[in-house]
Amino acid sequence: MTVLILTSEQDVTADMAVVELNAEGIPVVRLDPAELPGGVDVSGEWAHGAFHGHLSAGGRVVSMSGLRSIWVRRPGRPSARAQAASPWLTEESTQALYGMLRCTDARWMNHPDAARQARYKPWQLWLARACGLPVPATLITTFPRAAREFADRYPDLVVKPVSGAHPGDGTLAVPTTRVRPGEDFRDVAHGPTLLQRRIRKAADIRLTCVGDQLFAARAAHPADGPHASDVVDVRFADAVGPWTPVPVPRRTADAVHAYLTRAQLAYGAFDFVEDVDGIWWFLECNQAGQFGFVEIETGQRIGRAVARWLAGEWSGANPPEEDRNTS
Template sequence: MTEILIISKADLELTTNSVCDWLNHYGVPFIRLNVDQISDPACYDVFIHVNTHKLEIFDKINHKKIDLEKIKVVWCRRFIDLVYDQVIRKENEIDENVLKFAKFHAAERNRFLRILYDFYPEWKWFDYYKDSLKIDKIEVLGLAEKYGLTIPETYIANSRESLRKVTDLNKNLITKPIFEGITFADTKGMYGTHTQIVKDGNIKEFTPSLFQENIRKRFELRIFCLNRKFYAMAIFSSKNSQTRTDFRNYDIFNPNRCVPYELPQTIRESLIYLMDDLNLSSGSIDMIKDMDGRYVFLEINPVGQFGMVSLPCNYHLEKEVAEFLIQQRTYA
């Protein structure tokens, strides 16, 4: 009997693939639904009768009907939110019509996930995608501080004049998106946002933007949380000029040293309170240990990649996730 549903994407999901491999290894049947293909008639046939709550999905690639009545546990690994997957450029200018259609298309597919929840409220979600969508950086910073975690001095400004209220105090700042970063592509390659040091000379006009104190770090911490258990990795990124501000500005020719790390009990307890408040059973957490020995909380990503923590630290997190899903069937 199929009891596990995995909601993911088809492309660039090596961690999902590995979790599926472990489920196959244990002989546990599951269904994988790739939401980035749900609107492609070559991949799925979808029929919903709203009046009778009848929902039918036929997987045309694997030539089988998806039996939703037998599902107990859902791992919502990926979803389609209102941020489009790809931006297409035309003569170095963004085609606004393409952006509008991409946003509309993503919103339509995202609404489909809500139909799944509305039609099958008895399913046990890890995690429910609407809880993940509610994650807000500013709100999370406030909650982190409430539960005893240190957070950076944080500001939002929309002009050089307003930002001088901070820079005139000789504070060094970084900037990053208030909401979420974006990755996009054109014919020349892939592009993405990452944290940048603020230099007054390169600031002109900008939308209301997030600024934080530039913390002198001893090392960065990427932490994966699963069911109140924490798997932490220390990233020694500060000695490399390319990764000093943000380790995600990867240096593939000179990779950062990454090692397993044991979090202090007080930090683990604070993070448990935070995860519980956000109604999350899993997520990737970014922190810094600064030169004064403080642990500084930065942010949490409910669907962050964990393969980058699993492999260097031999945590075998894909196996842990698969075993967690198998275990949850008995409680559903």
Template sequence: MSDPRPVLVVTSLHDPTADVVIRELHDRGVPVVRLDSGDFPASLSVEAHITEHGLHGRLHTPSRTADLANVRALYYRRPTQFAFPSLDEQDAKFAITQARYGLGGVLARLPGCLYVNHPHRIGDAEFKPAGLVTAADAGFLVPPTLITSSPDAARQFITAHSSVIYKPLHNPPYRVDGVSSVVKVAEVSAADIDDDVAGTAHLFQERVPKATDVRVTVIGSEIFCVRIDSDLLDWRTDYSRLTYTPVEAPPGIRAALHRYMNRFRLVFGAFDFAVDHEGRWWFLECNPSGQWYWLEPETGLPMCAALADLLERKT
């Protein structure tokens, strides 16, 4: 007899990766309830009861209803933010806070649910300083890194290393002349540093003299490694110039990956490594909600099946 418990997929309406996973689950006969928390309360509603027996109740979308006590797994992707455009600024802030701690609190404590990943664990793992420290503790090689708001400290760090790059600590939505953009990774010199550095926190990191990049996607106990060859400092700036080759992770890397995942209590992670000319893998970052599906058609690696197995709770 098939398991009637649904998988909740929490993401925005336009999410091609979620579409692929949902299609795979449908083909397996696994019930799916898709929702965007940003639709609350306009077209998404919740009634959650908390008693001595725990949490129970229902979540309603325009086309589906989920029993909160019987959710098999929750796949947390990229939902939109809560918004209350009909309210004034003060009331909207209040309503957003209530929605976050109300609906968000319910979704974060579903009984017996497997989270891929839990939204609180995603939040923890998105802090780059925490990720770098955890990576070093897990056994990865980590490039020397400075996080500072001091122009003098930045200049001293750059002078002390042969080549240094600047990275944003996080990339929020950013618009230049009305066009969506991101702050790019770039090489910097001491002469580039001025007093504006004092305006906020910045991340400077010694540049790894890399031979290639590797993207590692960890899905439960499965590890998928893809070598990415290009002539780019940051391969994400131009996908048309990339070539892909499946590779195996060295034994030490595999063990460190699992240690890192366990420290943050993640079951999914998209890791980026720079591999130097001696073959050493240098940890750059782990995105707990990173993109992965574009690699499957390029390599044939069965990542979608592995993720569906996880959400179906076969693994």
């Protein structure tokens, strides 16, 4: 049985899992839907009460009935590289590829329907709170007056995109930024704005979840000096410590498992901030988040955990002792 990985050609995070799958002798097909049609082709037949589908990539043809799992990592938009690319061809290619894959018995990491819902930041915040995770006071609004009133209640705020996407280039990240004192919030009327109470950080936490396995890493912030507790977005900061493995508090672990169950996710990369009292505050869950940088810095075998989940190993409640990370 074959593992199918849908991702871009240059994806170091996916490479780590592919290495592990190859080491275990698990067949892998890796393709980017952006190359459909042309570099990637599909065919499906419904006849005599049965479905027979096939994929072709890199000269290799694979039966869809032989797929054991599908990892939707960072796939491109179907037909994006086609010679006659168009919105119509994209929709046709999307319907064909993902519609056929839904006809298989393969396990998904993550299923496209669950992944689509999981991207909505407002829903993430609601679900995190419902599962028992601390969430900073947050407002999403197009009303300047509502923003001003929120700022009166929480004078120390940050602003970030609701979607996380860059307005000019979806491949770029927009840094979370502190709101200036005295902001009048008139520009809020031009588009939904996410304001959130700033948590005074002791550290950033990245919690990577693979099935029931949890891998937590912590990047400490300076306790004193000019940069003490001033880091807003760890992705754009130099004044933070290296990522080191840490145990997951049992209450947080239980809440995260509940989140993944309700969201129907097999994989999630959670971002928390740890405050000066040691509380982990939920910021977001990226259902296709990177783990390569965490594995490189901490030595945590996240790629191996992903490979084993895709291969159908240790997907239940009792992973190997060495892979557990809760306290």
